[in-house]
Amino acid sequence: MSKILVCDDDHEIVDAIEIYLMQEGFEVVKAYDGIEAIEALKKDDIQLLIIDVMMPRLDGIHAVLKIRESYSIPIIILSAKTEDPDKILGLNVGADDYLPKPFNPLELVARVKSQLRRYTKLGNMPSEVSNVFQVGGLIINDDTKEVIVDDVEVKLTPIEYNILLLLVKNQGHVFSIDQIYERIWNEQAIGADNTVAVHIRHIREKIEINPREPRYLKVVWGVGYKIDKM
DSSP: OOEEEEEOSOHHHHHHHHHHHHHTTOEEEEESSHHHHHHHHHHSOOSEEEEESSOSSSOHHHHHHHHTTTOOSOEEEEESOOSHHHHHHHHHTTOSEEEESSOOHHHHHHHHHHHHHHIIIIITOOTTOOSEEEETTEEEETTTTEEEETTEEEOOOHHHHHHHHHHHHTTTOOBOHHHHHHHHHOSOOSSOHHHHHHHHHHHHHHHOSSTTSOSSEEEETTTEEEEOOO
């Protein structure tokens, strides 16, 4: 039975989350500010943390920063702040997922299960295993050539796979169309624009929920393509 730590200064929200998690067989530990959350982690064998941002004494952002110094468990941030900069801040300080308030409790439970499955598969892998690469919910296992997006296996062609692997292994780096072509096809890029663009479009159609608003494979206009660090 996985033990989930739920931290929010709103007792009613904590109690409601507890009900839904217990119905799914989880054990719940409750805390009401960041300091209590840190203390609970020291006392209990916690597998996942759900934490609010705005709390007294120690807020969720600073609590996550402190927790990440010692713990690698999955963290889901809850916040009434829904702007992209707030979400990016939460992910940048070490959270694995971000859910804006008000939220659907069933969606939260689904995200908890997803994070626990991902953590079970990858979170405790020895550091010497270097052929598994992850960006958010996108996972590439280069040993088995598997691509997983939000716990669903995605089938890519060899060229699509190699392009995605190049970008995932070099998160944050922008590759021009010519650079992608020369690295993947191992030949000089002459008239490669359409060829690369078609493969990029196909990759997006397979890994993105909305290819027009990609979470992973981003275009840098006039420069090339990249996958941001998460």
